């Protein structure tokens with residue numbers, strides 16, 4: 001369970017002032033899949049980075065129970081997190097934190113690749129992969145770290161319809177909880193809970209069937225005077 005209490009995030013602006021990018025927020029997250037939606041710049045990634053410990057709150061606190069989870073982060077662009085040039089090597093690299101023996105690392109790497117139907121790509125250069133395969137390699141690298149929470153920031157953005165559907169299915173099938181920011185409302189519709197952000201504020205927090213139609217209306221409404 002993640003408990004966010006009166007958290008606020010501020011950043012320095014170029015003019016020397018402080019800008020609030022996440023306004024005071026209190027939330028308890030305990031559902032298996034939580035989707036965060038909202039316009040560009042509304043604060044979705046900031047919330048994800050806060051939960052992952054990549055950004056510190058300027059005020060308030062985040063508590064986890066029973067302990068701080070080991071989180072695995074998936075980005076929109078998988079190239080950002082693939083370190084080694086060859087698929088199998090990259091997964092083995094991620095396994096170094098959890099498995100000491102080399103033979104055992106190789107065995108586990110193959111198991112993870114097989115589970116993602118990537119067994120035949122073990123020797124492939126990461127640069128010759130399709131976007132769909134590359135995103136699966138990024139997921140394989142995250143799974144290798146045995147995360148207790150997966151945090152995904154627009155993970156289907158670069159994928160075509162078919163690959164997006166497959167990747168959604170894989171993320172939704174994980175045993176560990178998933179916190180997801182997405183513009184893919186089909187994906188958000190499959191969450192247990194949807195948080196809608198707007199200009200750094202939590203605007204709506206409900207089950208998908210209620211929150212998504214409200215968000216669509218909000219996003220598509222014509223600005224006054226337009």
Ligand SMILES: Nc1ncnc2c1ncn2[C@@H]1O[C@H](COP(=O)(O)OP(=O)(O)OP(=O)(O)O)[C@@H](O)[C@H]1O
Nearest residue numbers: 011012021038039040041042043044045046047181
């Ligand atoms: N380190 C930072 N320094 C300055 N401004 C930042 C920083 N991080 C985020 N911001 C600003 O905070 C606002 C919220 O950003 P955030 O990335 O959380 O939005 P988002 O909802 O994820 O957007 P998108 O859908 O475009 O990814 C944006 O205006 C962004 O420019």
